[in-house]
Amino acid sequence: MSINISETLTFECETGNYHTFCPISCVAWLYQKIEDSFFLVVGTKTCGYFLQNALGVMIFAEPRYAMAELEEGDISAQLNDYQELKRLCLQIKKDRNPSVIIWIGTCTTEIIKMDLEGMAPKLETEIGIPIVVARANGLDYAFTQGEDTVLAAMAHRCPERSLLGDEREETIQDQAMRNLFPLLPLRKGGVNPGPINNLKKHPPLVLFGSLPSTVASQLSLELRRQSIQVSGRLPAQRYTDLPSLGDGVYVCGVNPFLSRTATTLMRRRKCKLIGAPFPIGPDGTRAWIEKICSVFGIETQGLEEREQQMWETLRDYLDLVCGKSVFFMGDNLLEVSLARFLIRCGMIVYEIGIPYLDKRYQAAELLLLQNTCKEMCVPMPRIVEKPDNYNQIQRMRELQPDLAITGMAHANPLEARGINTKWSVEFTFAQIHGFTNARDVLELVTRPLRRNNSLEDLGWTSLIKGEKK
Amino acid sequence: MKLAYWMYAGPAHIGTLRVASSFKNVHAIMHAPLGDDYFNVMRSMLERERDFTPVTASIVDRHVLARGSQEKVVGNITRKDREERPDLIVLTPTCTSSILQEDLQNFVNRASVTSDSDVILADVNHYRVNELQAADRTLEQVVRYYLDKARRQETLDRSVTDKPSANIIGIFTLGFHNQHDCRELKRLLQDLDIEINQVIPEGGSVQDLRNLPKAWFNLVPYREVGLMTAIYLEKIFGMPYVSTTPMGVVDTAECIRQIQRHVNKLALVSLDRTFNYESYIDQQTKFVSQAAWFSRSIDCQNLTGKKAVVFGDATHAASMTKILAREMGIRVSCAGTYCKHDAEWFKEQVQGFCDEILITDDHTEVGDMIARVEPSAIFGTQMERHIGKRLDIPCGVISSPVHIQNFPLGYRPFLGYEGTNQIADLVYNSFTLGMEDHLLEIFGGHDTKEVITKSLSTDTDLTWNYESQLELNKIPGFVRGKIKRNTEKFARQNGIADITVEVMYAAKEALNA
Numbered sequence: 003m004s005i006n007i008s009e010t011l012t013f014e015c016e017t018g019n020y021h022t023f024c025p026i027s028c029v030a031w032l033y034q035k036i037e038d039s040f041f042l043v044v045g046t047k048t049c050g051y052f053l054q055n056a057l058g059v060m061i062f063a064e065p066r067y068a069m070a071e072l073e074e075g076d077i078s079a080q081l082n083d084y085q086e087l088k089r090l091c092l093q094i095k096k097d098r099n100p101s102v103i104i105w106i107g108t109c110t111t112e113i114i115k116m117d118l119e120g121m122a123p124k125l126e127t128e129i130g131i132p133i134v135v136a137r138a139n140g141l142d143y144a145f146t147q148g149e150d151t152v153l154a155a156m157a158h159r160c161p162e163r164s165l166l167g168d169e170r171e172e173t174i175q176d177q178a179m180r181n182l183f184p185l186l187p188l189r190k191g192g193v194n195p196g197p198i199n200n201l202k203k204h205p206p207l208v209l210f211g212s213l214p215s216t217v218a219s220q221l222s223l224e225l226r227r228q229s230i231q232v233s234g235r236l237p238a239q240r241y242t243d244l245p246s247l248g249d250g251v252y253v254c255g256v257n258p259f260l261s262r263t264a265t266t267l268m269r270r271r272k273c274k275l276i277g278a279p280f281p282i283g284p285d286g287t288r289a290w291i292e293k294i295c296s297v298f299g300i301e302t303q304g305l306e307e308r309e310q311q312m313w314e315t316l317r318d319y320l321d322l323v324c325g326k327s328v329f330f331m332g333d334n335l336l337e338v339s340l341a342r343f344l345i346r347c348g349m350i351v352y353e354i355g356i357p358y359l360d361k362r363y364q365a366a367e368l369l370l371l372q373n374t375c376k377e378m379c380v381p382m383p384r385i386v387e388k389p390d391n392y393n394q395i396q397r398m399r400e401l402q403p404d405l406a407i408t409g410m411a412h413a414n415p416l417e418a419r420g421i422n423t424k425w426s427v428e429f430t431f432a433q434i435h436g437f438t439n440a441r442d443v444l445e446l447v448t449r450p451l452r453r454n455n456s457l458e459d460l461g462w463t464s465l466i467k468g469e470k471k
Numbered sequence: 472m473k474l475a476y477w478m479y480a481g482p483a484h485i486g487t488l489r490v491a492s493s494f495k496n497v498h499a500i501m502h503a504p505l506g507d508d509y510f511n512v513m514r515s516m517l518e519r520e521r522d523f524t525p526v527t528a529s530i531v532d533r534h535v536l537a538r539g540s541q542e543k544v545v546g547n548i549t550r551k552d553r554e555e556r557p558d559l560i561v562l563t564p565t566c567t568s569s570i571l572q573e574d575l576q577n578f579v580n581r582a583s584v585t586s587d588s589d590v591i592l593a594d595v596n597h598y599r600v601n602e603l604q605a606a607d608r609t610l611e612q613v614v615r616y617y618l619d620k621a622r623r624q625e626t627l628d629r630s631v632t633d634k635p636s637a638n639i640i641g642i643f644t645l646g647f648h649n650q651h652d653c654r655e656l657k658r659l660l661q662d663l664d665i666e667i668n669q670v671i672p673e674g675g676s677v678q679d680l681r682n683l684p685k686a687w688f689n690l691v692p693y694r695e696v697g698l699m700t701a702i703y704l705e706k707i708f709g710m711p712y713v714s715t716t717p718m719g720v721v722d723t724a725e726c727i728r729q730i731q732r733h734v735n736k737l738a739l740v741s742l743d744r745t746f747n748y749e750s751y752i753d754q755q756t757k758f759v760s761q762a763a764w765f766s767r768s769i770d771c772q773n774l775t776g777k778k779a780v781v782f783g784d785a786t787h788a789a790s791m792t793k794i795l796a797r798e799m800g801i802r803v804s805c806a807g808t809y810c811k812h813d814a815e816w817f818k819e820q821v822q823g824f825c826d827e828i829l830i831t832d833d834h835t836e837v838g839d840m841i842a843r844v845e846p847s848a849i850f851g852t853q854m855e856r857h858i859g860k861r862l863d864i865p866c867g868v869i870s871s872p873v874h875i876q877n878f879p880l881g882y883r884p885f886l887g888y889e890g891t892n893q894i895a896d897l898v899y900n901s902f903t904l905g906m907e908d909h910l911l912e913i914f915g916g917h918d919t920k921e922v923i924t925k926s927l928s929t930d931t932d933l934t935w936n937y938e939s940q941l942e943l944n945k946i947p948g949f950v951r952g953k954i955k956r957n958t959e960k961f962a963r964q965n966g967i968a969d970i971t972v973e974v975m976y977a978a979k980e981a982l983n984a
Contacts, residue, residue: 018532019528019529019530019547021508022506023506023509024505024509025506046482048482050478052506054478055509065476068476069475069476070472070475071475072472074599076472077570083472089472090472093474110566110567110570113571114570139504141504141505141531143505144505395523411511411512411515411516411524412515413515413516414515415521415524418521466522
């Protein structure tokens with residue numbers, strides 16, 4: 003079998019007629035992550051119906067987000083935006099009293115040029131609650147990039163790092179760790195002296211990107227094994243606990259869609275960015291930790307063994323996926339990292355569709371992808387930015403991949419045509435970061451394969467009446 | 472600006488897309504920013520649609536914003552024309568892109584020059600109408616377009632079918648139990664020996680629309696969508712229409728009688744005879760549908776005077792109110808709808824069948840009303856179901872907004888005679904859950920806090936004496952097991968081996984304490 007192994011990655015850009023979620027969907031996970039926040043989406047009925055319906059985030063119990071629904075009077079500028087927003091924010095303050103209100107600007111506020119950034123500081127002092135403005139609009143961004151806009155806006159609100167501040171933060175971190183892992187030996191515990199206890203003196207490290215709190219603790223723990231202390235996170239669990247930033251603070255991203263936040267941290271907050279592959283899959287996690295260690299001049303300890311050990315636990319899944327092919331239609335910007343991990347698992351990736359690729363922010367990840375392809379002796383996948391779903395479906399018809407990772411709109415129709423699918427949004431919401439969660443990624447990836455193994459003999463692969471044309 | 476947490480009806484473009492994608496071989500182009508095309512997700516996920524939703528978004532991004540979107544929109548229309556060869560391409564903006572005030576009609580004109588398909592711009596004001604109104608409007612627009620075209624080309628055949636026939640107007644995608652209702656209506660018309668001329672828009676072909684006037688009359692089952700089309704057809708072609716929703720035994724009969732009147736007008740002239748459906752109505756009402764018998768049965772007697780609240784779209788809420796009040800003797804404390812544009816009709820319909828009327832699209836008002844009224848059951852939308860959950864009041868879902876639960880795989884119509892059975896089941900099950908709660912309270916049967924024995928069959932050392940067994944048997948079957956377990960648990964805890972009637976009640980008291 004001859005496989006043409008191209009040495010370099012090729013990037014293409016298609017028409018951009020593809021389906022993905024609106025970036026305001028980040029509200030759905032960020033409001034849970036930042037516990038004392040309130041998200042106010044300033045947009046139209048279309049935005050509201052999206053949150054309520056397509057994303058299935060139903061506002062039933064005690065919501066910490068709402069729509070400021072723009073009506074005809076707002077659009078035609080008959081009403082005063084400032085007064086209207088003030089009325090709504092006072093209502094929110096009365097009902098919920100959050101520590102911060104985050105205004106999510108939408109396409110509509112962009113088009114009518116509503117000056118949210120101009121109004122926020124004035125209203126903030128008037129009502130006495132911080133107001134952060136993020137422009138998570140579909141004109142400029144796709145799906146998960148909504149988080150990027152929010153975190154970039156929040157980066158401006160992080161306190162300036164002072165030398166006195168450091169001590170305090172570390173104690174808070176310790177306390178938090180102790181709460182999560184009561185059995186874990188900490189520095190002052192001294193019950194079980196090991197590598198964890200000998201934290202090396204290194205510059206402060208702030209991780210950015212939202213993660214479920216257990217996953218965040220797992221990553222901190224992995225870093226502690228290498229005697230690295232995480233001094234803060236963006237976003238923090240509470241708005242009031244935002245990390246201190248400034249010259250001399252190192253920052254590292256955990257999600258591949260945060261290029262704007264990275265730029266803001268570097269340029270506006272003078273932080274130093276650690277450009278690493280993302281901690282997805284045992285290979286990515288190891289590379290991520292290694293990179294951080296190398297920046298701090300720390301030699302890693304037992305990291306290779308740790309990775310190896312993780313691969314061992316994945317053995318049963320690897321047998322299932324090895325040699326299978328996968329096609330990413332492009333949705334949540336996690337595609338490159340996931341593809342790299344799946345290639346390492348022995349899969350063949352035909353195409354990586356992705357809404358947007360920041361080649362600088364993802365440079366380390368792209369390099370790892372390239373190296374992984376070489377080591378595994380598989381062809382480099384084609385990377386298609388702003389894909390065209392129609393063309394992709396034509397390509398899929400030819401390639402017949404074993405699995406398509408796709409947005410929700412295409413899953414059922416592809417299944418009906420005998421192509422196994424997995425929703426890309428599941429990777430957005432599932433716990434996929436770090437060593438321990440690599441299993442969860444493969445659990446998701448193999449589910450359609452396992453399901454179809456059990457249905458195999460029934461002959462139900464094509465469930466459509468004669469395709470047109 | 473409005474602080475909004477939830478909305479009953481979606482934005483206008485959703486209505487337009489629902490109509491467009493219900494027709495066969497019609498493609499819709501959305502002029503919208505990235506992410507506004509979630510209609511595709513709704514259709515594919517809620518309705519478990521097997522085919523790709525025929526909707527393509529022509530994305531508005533910064534580039535387009537700076538340069539205008541003509542090139543892109545026209546390009547996308549001609550491209551879809553080539554790729555999919557649709558009969559019709561419908562262009563629609565969303566709330567967002569309609570603010571750009573671009574001359575979309577001009578784009579459409581340009582695109583139609585080079586396209587084989589017909590191209591139209593959905594004529595809807597995105598800030599003044601909701602999903603349902605927009606759907607009604609778009610359907611009328613499409614029908615009018617094709618009938619005008621046929622008239623221009625003089626291909627319009629004004630003759631009617633030989634036998635009585637009907638069009639069913641307003642069955643479409645993402646509708647509340649629409650598919651099942653449609654099957655039931657077809658069966659009903661078939662029973663009456665009436666041919667189905669066309670069903671639109673679901674599964675209909677725009678090329679056939681010119682034959683709509685061949686039918687003897689139009690049937691509009693839901694007044695939210697289809698009424699405008701029916702009124703248009705009446706005005707231009709003199710086609711009569713029936714818009715009485717055949718929901719519930721009484722209104723189904725009423726609907727059939729109206730059909731009979733329209734059919735006979737024509738039958739007298741063209742067939743020289745008349746039809747009488749009375750015996751059919753009588754047979755169905757008394758023996759085929761179980762709903763009339765249910766109303767008469769002892770089960771339903773227990774529902775007499777129970778309080779209920781009804782809320783939903785105008786069609787379903789009005790019909791449900793009438794069914795509960797008129798056919799089951801249930802007291803409707805409040806009937807309401809979120810179809811504010813149809814308030815007058817709704818009020819007129821439910822007048823005299825309920826204590827109060829609520830017209831609002833604010834779910835908090837509905838929630839407050841339910842909390843104040845404290846009904847025994849709610850019949851509403853998914854929203855009211857959740858309100859009910861919080862207040863511990865059972866709720867039967869009778870209306871859109873749709874949820875994946877409203878697309879059951881089995882046959883669950885709300886219209887026609889089978890619909891009456893489904894509704895009776897829904898009502899009975901909603902209330903009995905309430906009654907079960909009540910009985911559980913009487914006998915202290917709420918879920919055991921700790922498991923007493925691992926096995927469910929209590930094959931134990933405890934003995935029930937004759938009286939206590941008799942007493943146990945008096946307890947309704949569905950709570951008997953629980954009462955038995957609770958009593959035995961109590962006995963075990965207190966070291967009692969022989970269970971008497973006294974022990975039973977002591978157990979009940981102990982659990983209530």
